[in-house]
Amino acid sequence: MMSDSKTHSGSCHCGAVAYEVTTGLDGLIECNCSHCYRKGFVLTFVQPDAFKVLKEGPQTQYLFNSHKIHHRFCQTCGVQTFARGESPNGPMIAINVRTLTDVEPFDWTAERVDGRSF
Ligand SMILES: [Zn+2]
Numbered sequence: 001m002m003s004d005s006k007t008h009s010g011s012c013h014c015g016a017v018a019y020e021v022t023t024g025l026d027g028l029i030e031c032n033c034s035h036c037y038r039k040g041f042v043l044t045f046v047q048p049d050a051f052k053v054l055k056e057g058p059q060t061q062y063l064f065n066s067h068k069i070h071h072r073f074c075q076t077c078g079v080q081t082f083a084r085g086e087s088p089n090g091p092m093i094a095i096n097v098r099t100l101t102d103v104e105p106f107d108w109t110a111e112r113v114d115g116r117s118f
Pocket residue numbers: 012013014015016017074075076077078079
């Protein structure tokens with residue numbers, strides 16, 4: 001239902017980190033792995049060329065597992081807006097859909113993914 005590709009704005013809570021992403025908001029997922037579940041992520045994945053960082057305030061990087069995904073969160077408000085990682089098809093960006101500022105909360109549906117069992 002949200003398949004028209006549009007450029008959306010996103011930011012952390014305090015606004016130190018801001019970005020733009022062009023996406024149709026298809027294929028959203030919620031994952032129950034130890035990390036996604038704790039952070040309450042709703043994610044969509046895009047190619048790097050669909051993504052632009054507008055403001056990159058001080059962030060802390062959190063790495064775990066195979067260290068393939070660079071989880072960075074705002075040092076001031078603690079919100080993680082996006083993550084850079086590698087997929088079998090090359091670099092990808094995971095967008096935390098909950099940090100898009102022009103998308104109505106709950107105006108989307110996300111599929112539940114059993115990341116805990118992977
Ligand atoms: Zn912030």
